[in-house]
Amino acid sequence: MAGTRIYGRDRGTMATPSIKEVAHRAGVSVGTVSNVLNRPWIVAPATRQRVQDSIRALGFVRNEAARHLRAGKSRTVGLVVLDVANPFFTDLAEGAEALAYEHDTVVMLCNSKTDPVREGHHLDQLEQQRVMGILITPFDSNDPRLTALVSRGTPVVLVDRAADRGFCSVSVDDQLGGRLAGNHLIESGHRRIAFIGGPFTMQQVSDRMAGFAATVERADDVELQRYEVDVMGVVEGRAIGEKIAALPPRSRPTAAFLANDLLALGFLQAMSVAGLQVPRDMAIVGYDDIDFARAAAVPLSSVRQPAEMLGRSAMELLQEEVEAAEQHRHRQVIFQPDLIVRESSDHTRRGK
Amino acid sequence: MAGTRIYGRDRGTMATPSIKEVAHRAGVSVGTVSNVLNRPWIVAPATRQRVQDSIRALGFVRNEAARHLRAGKSRTVGLVVLDVANPFFTDLAEGAEALAYEHDTVVMLCNSKTDPVREGHHLDQLEQQRVMGILITPFDSNDPRLTALVSRGTPVVLVDRAADRGFCSVSVDDQLGGRLAGNHLIESGHRRIAFIGGPFTMQQVSDRMAGFAATVERADDVELQRYEVDVMGVVEGRAIGEKIAALPPRSRPTAAFLANDLLALGFLQAMSVAGLQVPRDMAIVGYDDIDFARAAAVPLSSVRQPAEMLGRSAMELLQEEVEAAEQHRHRQVIFQPDLIVRESSDHTRRGK
DNA sequence: ACCCCACATTGAATCGTCTAAATCCTCACC
């Protein structure tokens, strides 16, 4: 019993009070309470104090649903990513949330797990909630559902995907990223090279591959092998790694470019298990430059994307679109990636 | 111009239609539309059809805020975790979401990043949204805010934390987990052993340490070293690893138990860089058994927690609490952890 | 003593949906 300690079942009997109870207890009208909440300066100090006391005493908490209904617009933004477990997206979310916070807005994080069905479900839910906008790394950026969403009034910003038109978007020049990686490996003297990623239908992947292939194939006597995976995770990278390690040395590639760091990490582990030295027997370049990459057993070369910045600008574009309303024009923001060379692809650094 | 393709600015002029427009177009009253939506069987087939056509034609989407306001209860559940980037929590979220889906409920994932301020902010937001309940891995399970939340009517279920009373909770017996790890290392002959985790104020960490210490110190001539970190991530594990690797061999521990797998992975990498063999020079046991653990360069021994199951049961308890309402009694569900022995702590498996 | 203005507060309508009670119809049955 311990004093007035509140246990489980008091709810129902004592539901959260509404503005009305607050008003009654303070001896004012609901309008005044609302004013204290939204424009405190127009309320006489004494009254204001009384209302605030009442609010505290009753433990009043604003009802967002009611505000939203009345205001016609919500204060939450949906963020749909392909894989929350991927630090790249975690960083991205971080950036988006930081800016949202400044705008007194809440982010609702949704994980599509590279699955169009889950993605659709999340979009439906978000639309029903009339979120003020959606930031999404779509499975398929031509999905008619996205256009439909926009046409029904929910602003959508594509993240990590360049939009042709019809949307705002923030992205990174993936072809350039591929070229950077390609240049680097060619200049390091590699001629039998693997590209690993997937699904190839995803624009990011195909762009990285395109840039990479274009650069690599400009050199003479190059053999480019392509391996496709359906999900880009550590497990898949390891599997492909085992497969490649098992190839006879004369046909095995001497370098691999992987479309994200999770893949690269799995791949790296497979090399180590198979007894292949990195970078001597196999040079590796990943993509995203997640924190893990730097911290890997052999620090991983990687194409860095400004993940947090991406999230931040996406949210910025959305806020802009919401505020500008009628006269908004869609914008495409494109960032440049950087190649970070570490030990996994540069044997001159060995031991440094 | 491409046909009737919808570009940016049509919103405002053509806001999402409400039930009223649907009703008008179908030539019925709003009540009927609502009936079609909620109890279609009481509406005459012909009318129902007409309404459904109208819904489709107008692209009507229910307004969740209004439903919520009217119904007095929301269909979303808040899930506040310490670190979304940790696969353990991702799995946990997965389990929670799966069950939520079955109950036609939405999960709002919030990342507190082991920061009480962020945690508080998220709790405020969730309460304002009048979520139907909150699942939380709290920074401090005695936080009076949690009790306050409950007393104001928001059910709270503690996740991965045993509650004494006042809450439902799901947790794993962390002391047992510590004992399992301790036993294993003692039986493998280790006598100079490190425990690494933190902050020690977090109950999970202190429980794991307590169970571990109790078991380890029962053996003779044991030296237990404790290292505290403030966040349990890969980077911190690597840092501690470097520190320990630099110790002179005769005082350096021969085995380490780390309070989560991210720490352990970082630690493992540091060993590899320092040229120490795992498990010969250093045996390692982690905690959580995340996917990465199995896939690490040296597969990691780890204390497995049924992460997905935790999330699932937490959601189950919440649904139960919400439905039972008045006569609900809080329950504490406790799972048993398992020790998964892999190469990192068992040299007999080397090469297998 | 009167008027008007400034400031403080109130009242009422509104947002979109749901539901219980009320009304409307039609048809079967006597």
Place this chain on the structure above:
DNA sequence: GGTGAGGATTTAGACGATTCAATGTGGGGT
């Protein structure tokens, strides 16, 4: 042909917060 039963549909009033027009109250100025 009248009556009532039953199904189909409509009506009206919440839910909680916001906002703006309307009302109230002093006090200063003439």
